[in-house]
Amino acid sequence: MEKLFYFSDLFGVAVFSITGALMAGRKSMDLFGVLVIAVITALGGGTLRDAILDNHPVAWIRDDTYILVATLAAVGTVLWVRLTRPINETGLLVADAFGLAVFTVIGTEIALQHDTPVSAAVIMGVMTGVAGGVMRDVLCNEIPMIFQKEIYATACIAGSLVFIGLLELGVAAWIATCLSMATVLLARLAAIRWRLSLPRFHLLDRI
């Protein structure tokens, strides 16, 4: 179980690294830029969470497998695109949804281990899931995608709440983990499939 969690985490790192490398490529960055953006996308959310929670040492300092995986995923992405293989957008979105699910539950769990209140644990779950992508977008000088696209972070909130609720009800940790990850995954896949989005809040005409 512990091991499955670890490999899921590394899978999430790889997927997020790929999305970072692709965004950097869209901005015509050089190879170093691609690598940095990829690594920040993959590890930024967890690092921010750990700095705020005072949870030291952060994962990639404790265990250099994280940096290795993020780097390999970024280099692999560049090579893959260079060799003109097309990118399977759907596959990438599904993988991204899976990574999001893993990161959200891990973030929530680590926060609960630090005895945070529920609201802070949910924020930590969401932060772990989305902050890397926000950093990627800010560094690429874009308004972060999560604020403008279909349901994304809302899926994290739902998953995080399901996780906390099931634990409160006394459900075994591994069942709570699986069900809450499934919540994030299904919410995100449904959002992609039917282009679900939250209503927007327009102010332009009023202020």
Next chain:
Amino acid sequence: MEKLFYFSDLFGVAVFSITGALMAGRKSMDLFGVLVIAVITALGGGTLRDAILDNHPVAWIRDDTYILVATLAAVGTVLWVRLTRPINETGLLVADAFGLAVFTVIGTEIALQHDTPVSAAVIMGVMTGVAGGVMRDVLCNEIPMIFQKEIYATACIAGSLVFIGLLELGVAAWIATCLSMATVLLARLAAIRWRLSLPRFHLLDRI
């Protein structure tokens, strides 16, 4: 006194959350985006200060009232605007000046409790006051307003210095608190009233 401080702090959180929600609305973000920008604007400055000072746990992890207030203020803003009630810009600016005053003094005080030198305490005061707004502007892809508008952070520096100076002179803490908050508030209100601004530093034509 302690209680007054606490409620002033929460008032500052609410006000900053409202400014974040309004800015997010100007960018036509979805409801989640509005909420996140609002919470970051309200709590970002204090969180950054605590992470740099190693002052753990941060306020909103220790006490979930902060997140509750920030969330309610953001949701309330959306509802208020939706119901087509106009926004009282002047009232908002005055409230913002009050929030700025509270945050600046709290930030300075926490830094002094950590035995920082005066220069670092002033920076912590300013950071607590303005960093949330800077994060809001960066996430909304704007050059931070505080670097381009009339006197804002300069008011924080003045208030922070007054606070430290009065404490050095042996003035009672609550008097120092009130006078330094008044400094920030008056400096800011005067800046708004007479559109005071610092001279700009133009380089465009030279480099």
Next chain:
Amino acid sequence: MEKLFYFSDLFGVAVFSITGALMAGRKSMDLFGVLVIAVITALGGGTLRDAILDNHPVAWIRDDTYILVATLAAVGTVLWVRLTRPINETGLLVADAFGLAVFTVIGTEIALQHDTPVSAAVIMGVMTGVAGGVMRDVLCNEIPMIFQKEIYATACIAGSLVFIGLLELGVAAWIATCLSMATVLLARLAAIRWRLSLPRFHLLDRI
């Protein structure tokens, strides 16, 4: 030796502060904006490193000389430009390369003192060298220069690796320090002289 290191560090702070002040001037910020951008450029990289490494108190909280030097450098830059003295761009680039070399080696060394793996130590070296400049560019609403210009962070990686490698080989610390700083300096100067850059990764036409 210790003293030489300290003064080199302060020299790096001054140089980075100047680059921050000049960039802020290009954006027509007011005097406060210039000061803040300058200080963040000078101290941001080290602060981020210390927050992630849990290396408290951070340098400028422990010793207020850092803030003093950064502030004086920024104010001096404004005065210098106001008095219509031209800016020696080449001199500035060489000084910047020297600052980059100092920061990279200091960052790597502090990480090694915290027993990080090699990969994390290299990242800490690069982060110390370049993160201040990245913050400067993000706050000025630009895509960070290091992702788009000639070899910059790659020089940091090389210097960081040389430093770690020489220490592993049992070379005395001061020799490792000098040789690795020379590596960064020479790589950067060569990049400026012959406009060396890494290949870019274009995706625009494909996705």
